[in-house]
Amino acid sequence: MNAFEYRNGELHAEDCALNALAEEYGTPLYVYSRTHFEHQYRRLAAALKDADPLLCYSVKGCSTGAILELFRGMGAGLDVVSGGELFRGLRAGFDAEKIVFAGVGKTVDEIRYAIEQGVGFFTVESEPELERIAHVEGELKKSARVAIRVNPDIDPGTHEYTCTGKGDTKFGVDPATARRLSLRAIEHDALRLVGLHTHLGSPLMSVDPYEKALEVIRPLCRELKERGPHFRRLDLGGGLGIPYRPEEEPFDLDRFAKMANAAVGELGLQLVLEPGRFLSGGAGVLLTRVQYVKPHPSKTFLIGDAAMNDLLRPALYDAWHGVNAVRQTGETVCGDLVGPVCETGDFLARDRELPAAEAGDLLAVMNAGAYGYTMASNYNSRPRPAEVLVEGSSARLIRRRETWDDLVRGEE
Numbered sequence: 001m002n003a004f005e006y007r008n009g010e011l012h013a014e015d016c017a018l019n020a021l022a023e024e025y026g027t028p029l030y031v032y033s034r035t036h037f038e039h040q041y042r043r044l045a046a047a048l049k050d051a052d053p054l055l056c057y058s059v060k061g062c063s064t065g066a067i068l069e070l071f072r073g074m075g076a077g078l079d080v081v082s083g084g085e086l087f088r089g090l091r092a093g094f095d096a097e098k099i100v101f102a103g104v105g106k107t108v109d110e111i112r113y114a115i116e117q118g119v120g121f122f123t124v125e126s127e128p129e130l131e132r133i134a135h136v137e138g139e140l141k142k143s144a145r146v147a148i149r150v151n152p153d154i155d156p157g158t159h160e161y162t163c164t165g166k167g168d169t170k171f172g173v174d175p176a177t178a179r180r181l182s183l184r185a186i187e188h189d190a191l192r193l194v195g196l197h198t199h200l201g202s203p204l205m206s207v208d209p210y211e212k213a214l215e216v217i218r219p220l221c222r223e224l225k226e227r228g229p230h231f232r233r234l235d236l237g238g239g240l241g242i243p244y245r246p247e248e249e250p251f252d253l254d255r256f257a258k259m260a261n262a263a264v265g266e267l268g269l270q271l272v273l274e275p276g277r278f279l280s281g282g283a284g285v286l287l288t289r290v291q292y293v294k295p296h297p298s299k300t301f302l303i304g305d306a307a308m309n310d311l312l313r314p315a316l317y318d319a320w321h322g323v324n325a326v327r328q329t330g331e332t333v334c335g336d337l338v339g340p341v342c343e344t345g346d347f348l349a350r351d352r353e354l355p356a357a358e359a360g361d362l363l364a365v366m367n368a369g370a371y372g373y374t375m376a377s378n379y380n381s382r383p384r385p386a387e388v389l390v391e392g393s394s395a396r397l398i399r400r401r402e403t404w405d406d407l408v409r410g411e412e
């Protein structure tokens with residue numbers, strides 16, 4: 001499904017012309033399609049229905065309250081990695097039982113908050129973390145649930161910064177340690193071992209790494225299912241990719257589902273997944289208005305009003321996002337789409353064929369729904385953009401644009 005399409009040469013989000021939204025709400029502007037979020041969630045739920053999955057939308061992808069509420073309405077759970085994300089989830093009305101809490105550095109305060117709220121389980125990433133959770137649980141006289149995160153030492157083929165499944169990263173523990181910690185959790189009065197977890201990286205374009213990871217953790221699942229009275233979940237994390245470039249093949253959801261359905265069926269476990277990008281990536285675009293066209297002997301710089309502080313992915317990972325003219329002309333130019341931030345790394349597209357825009361024209365940076373707004377900052381004292389959610393022909397502001405006053409709020 002593509003929620004962003006041209007009609008009479010004008011790029012639309014569902015039935016809303018992006019030009020009109022930019023006029024009304026200003027730029028830079030994030031625009032999301034409600035139908036796209038829903039479509040992706042339902043596709044995933046349908047493909048995995050045999051596994052009776054708990055689909056925990058990964059909040060870090062796109063965390064605005066209205067979007068979380070939308071996922072809650074469809075029956076999703078949440079994957080959170082901080083007290084702040086848990087707060088957001090609870091505020092959006094999620095049942096704490098359906099929230100899973102990952103991350104290598106959970107503080108005592110975060111653990112206490114999560115136990116008090118009754119989160120579904122903690123994904124435990126190290127031995128000292130397991131001890132800390134047990135300690136806080138003992139203090140609160142509650143017993144909360146844990147799943148040990150296995151690092152299967154598999155290369156998922158992602159950018160090195162977003163690869164989490166290799167043995168030399170900070171994430172999870174090796175299978176032997178996972179076994180030892182799992183047995184310890186089974187024996188500990190204050191702990192309940194409810195499952196195993198793994199997350200390989202993001203984005204994955206192939207199902208192969210998931211299959212390899214399953215080979216590593218399957219025997220451990222079997223053993224723990226026998227020995228752990230509460231052991232009933234297999235959490236395969238997130239990472240399901242989306243195509244960013246036109247030539248990229250979509251993630252093979254059918255093959256993934258077949259593999260996951262078969263694995264949990266055979267093991268007699270419930271599947272948990274933590275998809276972020278797959279659900280939100282294609283649902284958003286970032287609109288930027290060209291301010292200047294700056295010729296250069298070797299290329300043309302299109303200087304827009306959106307920058308690396310609004311969408312960090314190209315600067316941080318050299319990530320590729322499509323750039324479309326909101327009003328189609330068909331003419332192209334070779335060069336960079338850059339922003340006003342004072343860094344050479346401030347580009348949204350580099351050394352590419354881009355729409356031949358003029359000052360005042362609008363461009364849409366595609367597939368910006370995941371890790372777009374959530375990674376935005378105020379660098380160069382730039383207020384963060386507004387966010388608009390479209391449904392059919394109606395559009396709703398779901399987060400107002402920050403003001404200069406917002407920039408200094410909180411300063412003493």
Ligand code: LLP
Nearest residue numbers: 058102199202238239240274275276277371
């Ligand atoms: N579960 C865990 C434990 C994770 O660490 C992540 C992502 C997810 C689930 C969701 O992954 P997804 O389904 O969205 O691929 N900022 C980077 C991506 C970082 C992902 C971090 N962890 C980017 O812009 O590509």
